[in-house]
Amino acid sequence: MTDLVCVGCGPGDPDLLTVKAVKAIRNADVIICPTSKEGKTSIAYSIITSVIDSSKKPEIINLVFPMVKDKETLESTWERNAQAIANVIKSGKNVVYLTVGDPSLYSTWIYIQRELKAKYPEIKITVIPGIVSMFAFASKVGISIAEGDETVAVIPACYDLSRVKETAKNCDTMIFLKDGRYFDQVITLLKEAGFSDNSIFAIAQDIGTDEEIVKKLTLGEVTKDAFTNKYFSIMVVKRV
Numbered sequence: 001m002t003d004l005v006c007v008g009c010g011p012g013d014p015d016l017l018t019v020k021a022v023k024a025i026r027n028a029d030v031i032i033c034p035t036s037k038e039g040k041t042s043i044a045y046s047i048i049t050s051v052i053d054s055s056k057k058p059e060i061i062n063l064v065f066p067m068v069k070d071k072e073t074l075e076s077t078w079e080r081n082a083q084a085i086a087n088v089i090k091s092g093k094n095v096v097y098l099t100v101g102d103p104s105l106y107s108t109w110i111y112i113q114r115e116l117k118a119k120y121p122e123i124k125i126t127v128i129p130g131i132v133s134m135f136a137f138a139s140k141v142g143i144s145i146a147e148g149d150e151t152v153a154v155i156p157a158c159y160d161l162s163r164v165k166e167t168a169k170n171c172d173t174m175i176f177l178k179d180g181r182y183f184d185q186v187i188t189l190l191k192e193a194g195f196s197d198n199s200i201f202a203i204a205q206d207i208g209t210d211e212e213i214v215k216k217l218t219l220g221e222v223t224k225d226a227f228t229n230k231y232f233s234i235m236v237v238k239r240v
């Protein structure tokens, strides 16, 4: 049985791939790429195309992970995709599974790893960490995520607003990930939770790509034009 290597591909700029990630990708016979829709190019794959060893001509396999909340659909997807991966590994090839950013943060890999460990314990798994989008973002806008005794919360944008407010009351830096179209919903409640108008407000979409947009304002300056309209968005609000 050959190993499976999960590669964290970083936030978008191929120059932010780790040396270890590049080595694993160049050594791969098969590259497995998660995508949200049939026929849609995997974002993780688009990050790594320039480093593939073309003389090796690796096989590229797209696996669809639909963006739905229905538990049954999700579980059957994880089961089916884990089985497909296990079948490829059984063929004795070097197999790499790609994820955007780091594999341990809101990634399809988390579910695949859980399935593989439960049903195919003979597969030896290696995970190569990647640069997390929110850290790439912090370096772009020139802010710290946390300093001294500050606390940080990471919130996915499919939130329970009362929970966000309770978290915000006890936190210095709030990092919002996932769908930017919902980010505007939390501005009033952050103010109610004690974030002053001077708080740092930074927002970005598609970091590290040609579509990149990055803005830094104060919370008091935010208007509806400040927001992004993409799934690949990050918003950071930090107490001052």
Ligand SMILES: C[S@@+](CC[C@H](N)C(=O)[O-])C[C@H]1O[C@@H](n2cnc3c(N)ncnc32)[C@H](O)[C@@H]1O
Pocket: 011, 012, 099, 100, 101, 102, 103, 104, 105, 106, 107, 131, 132, 133, 134, 176, 177, 178, 179, 204, 205, 206, 207, 208, 231, 232, 233, 234
């Ligand atoms: C499914 S999560 C994956 C997070 C990823 N594993 C990481 O370590 O950053 C996808 C979310 O990460 C954030 N994200 C990842 N890469 C990004 C980028 N290049 N630009 C903006 N947001 C990004 C967005 O909030 C996006 O909706």
